Amino acid sequence: xxxxxxxxxxxxxxxxxxxxxxxxxxxxxxxxxxxxxxxxxxxxxxxxxxxxxxxxxxxxxxxxxxxxxxxxxxxxxxxxxxxxxxxxxxxxxxxxxxxxxxxxxxxxxxxxxxxxxxxxxxxxxxxxxxxxxxxxxxxxxxxxxxxxxxxxxxxxxxxxxxxxxxxxxxxxxxxxxxxxxxxxxxxxxxxxxxxxxxxxxxxxxxxxx
Amino acid sequence: xxxxxxxxxxxxxxxxxxxxxxxxxxxxxxxxxxxxxxxxxxxxxxxxxxxxxxxxxxxxxxxxxxxxxxxxxxxxxxxxxxxxxxxxxxxxxxxxxxxxxxxxxxxxxxxxxxxxxxxxxxxxxxxxxxxxxxxxxxxxxxxxxxxxxxxxxxxxxxxxxxxxxxxxxxxxxxxxxxxxxxxxxxxxxxxxxxxxxxxxxxxxxxxxx
Numbered sequence: 001x002x003x004x005x006x007x008x009x010x011x012x013x014x015x016x017x018x019x020x021x022x023x024x025x026x027x028x029x030x031x032x033x034x035x036x037x038x039x040x041x042x043x044x045x046x047x048x049x050x051x052x053x054x055x056x057x058x059x060x061x062x063x064x065x066x067x068x069x070x071x072x073x074x075x076x077x078x079x080x081x082x083x084x085x086x087x088x089x090x091x092x093x094x095x096x097x098x099x100x101x102x103x104x105x106x107x108x109x110x111x112x113x114x115x116x117x118x119x120x121x122x123x124x125x126x127x128x129x130x131x132x133x134x135x136x137x138x139x140x141x142x143x144x145x146x147x148x149x150x151x152x153x154x155x156x157x158x159x160x161x162x163x164x165x166x167x168x169x170x171x172x173x174x175x176x177x178x179x180x181x182x183x184x185x186x187x188x189x190x191x192x193x194x195x196x197x198x199x200x201x202x203x204x205x206x207x208x209x
Numbered sequence: 210x211x212x213x214x215x216x217x218x219x220x221x222x223x224x225x226x227x228x229x230x231x232x233x234x235x236x237x238x239x240x241x242x243x244x245x246x247x248x249x250x251x252x253x254x255x256x257x258x259x260x261x262x263x264x265x266x267x268x269x270x271x272x273x274x275x276x277x278x279x280x281x282x283x284x285x286x287x288x289x290x291x292x293x294x295x296x297x298x299x300x301x302x303x304x305x306x307x308x309x310x311x312x313x314x315x316x317x318x319x320x321x322x323x324x325x326x327x328x329x330x331x332x333x334x335x336x337x338x339x340x341x342x343x344x345x346x347x348x349x350x351x352x353x354x355x356x357x358x359x360x361x362x363x364x365x366x367x368x369x370x371x372x373x374x375x376x377x378x379x380x381x382x383x384x385x386x387x388x389x390x391x392x393x394x395x396x397x398x399x400x401x402x403x404x405x406x407x408x409x410x411x412x413x414x415x416x417x418x
Contacts, residue, residue, distance in 0.1 A: 022324075023324070024324060025324050026235065026237065026325040028235065028237040028325060029324070029325045113322050113375060114235065114324070115231075115232070115233060115235035115238070115319065116234060116235040116237060116325070124376070152391045152392075152395055153395070155388065155391065155392065156369065156392055156395045156396070158376070159368075159369045159370075159376065159392065160365065160368045160372055161368075161372065162371075162372035162375055162376055163367065163368035163369055163370070163371035163372030163373075163375070164372075166322065166371055166372070166375050167333070167367070167368065174368070182361045182365075183361075183365055183368065185361070186357070186361055186399060187365070187399070189399060190395060190396070190398060190399040
């Protein structure tokens with residue numbers, strides 16, 4: 001049992017160290033030796049858990065994908081009385097929070113953009129499909145602004161949030177809560193139906209700044 | 210003279226081939242041998258023009274930066290009677306057109322995001338500073354929507370256009386004229402003062418779709 005726990009901790013330390021090195025240097029340049037040293041794990045220990053650098057990158061992507069599902073799944077339809085647009089606002093705040101604080105999520109998104117890596121998980125695509133789903137739900141609820149197509153609304157939000165993610169990788173200011181709050185303050189009056197707008201909180205309903 | 214012309218053409222072919230390979234594989238993975246073969250230039254010819262892969266990447270960035278200046282410089286203040294917001298709309302159309310059609314510009318922006326490369330030119334930063342300048346000009350003209358800060362307006366536009374650029378590197382649909390036209394149709398009513406909005410063309414004043 002203690003042995004299993006130790007193994008899980010070692011694995012976690014390796015994924016985290018790999019994420020840090022991928023985020024700093026990209027997949028190709030990242031060295032297995034640097035990753036094991038940073039995790040405080042021997043080369044043998046690393047090879048016991050991960051057969052290759054590719055396996056490590058896949059583990060980073062998988063963990064990032066789970067975190068992304070955590071801020072999206074259960075969103076649509078599950079918001080008791082909340083509008084789909086508020087669910088979207090809340091989830092973008094949660095996602096930017098992860099990008100700011102969790103190097104595994106940041107590295108997972110970074111791997112999407114890394115021309116030297118082609119993994120099995122496309123986090124940006126996963127995010128985009130979810131935004132499209134929420135906008136379709138908002139349209140069904142009747143909470144989208146008159147004449148606005150859910151497709152155009154989704155594209156605008158996807159473009160802007162991907163931009164914030166990419167810019168935030170080098171300048172944390174772009175993924176800070178107040179930046180996102182201002183973005184939603186800018187966008188919501190254009191996205192939401194008149195009767196819905198007043199009830200929406202651009203800072204997120206959980207009360208982030 | 211003919212010799213100089215030949216040299217200029219060889220140089221151009223090398224920069225273009227390098228841009229293609231960087232865009233496909235990233236900086237680190239790109240091989241000098243593949244680049245010279247693709248350009249139809251001997252290894253000796255490549256080394257005569259560019260001492261290293263780094264020099265090639267710098268040439269790609271420099272050429273992309275010149276192209277970016279071409280769609281931005283001369284914009285603000287130079288638009289006879291045009292509002293700053295129309296200048297911004299037109300320039301984003303020109304930029305997306307470059308990203309769609311010119312692999313050197315696409316690769317130049319790609320290098321900004323490449324963790325394995327740190328060049329001297331940051332195209333995204335150059336773009337962002339220009340957008341901020343245009344928004345400040347729009348505020349001076351009085352053409353921004355009431356209560357809107359030029360800073361928030363600039364951030365929203367920078368985030369969205371960087372997102373379109375990044376997504377467009379893999380899916381050209383994101384940098385297509387109609388995608389950008391819909392984006393501006395979405396955004397302009399939120400950005401422009403009431404009296405200005407009617408005169409703005411989200412499809413660009415040059416008449417792109």
